[in-house]
Amino acid sequence: MAASSVLVGNALGISYQTGVNSKGEDVFEGQSFKNISATATDDELVALSDAIGGILAYTVSTIKKEQTYVITRGE
Numbered sequence: 001m002a003a004s005s006v007l008v009g010n011a012l013g014i015s016y017q018t019g020v021n022s023k024g025e026d027v028f029e030g031q032s033f034k035n036i037s038a039t040a041t042d043d044e045l046v047a048l049s050d051a052i053g054g055i056l057a058y059t060v061s062t063i064k065k066e067q068t069y070v071i072t073r074g075e
Helices: 042-055
Strands: 004-020 026-036 060-072
Touching: 004 042, 026 042, 026 060, 042 060
Parallel strands: none
Antiparallel strands: 004 026, 004 060
C-alpha cells in the first residue's frame, strides 16, 4: 500500500529588515500571504514578492514558499 501526496496550496512568506536594535543587530519583520495558487511557479512567486516589496518601505530580504499537501493512503 503506497501513500501519495497532492499539492493543494501555496503560501508566500516574505521577511524584510526594519532596522537595528540597541545591540546593533538587524531587526526583521515578516508577512505571510495565503491562498496562492497551487500552480504558481517559483518565478511567479518572486515576481509577486517584488511587487509587494515595491509598496513596502523596506527591501525584501527573504522569500519563502510554503506548500500544503494532502496525503492519501494507497488502496
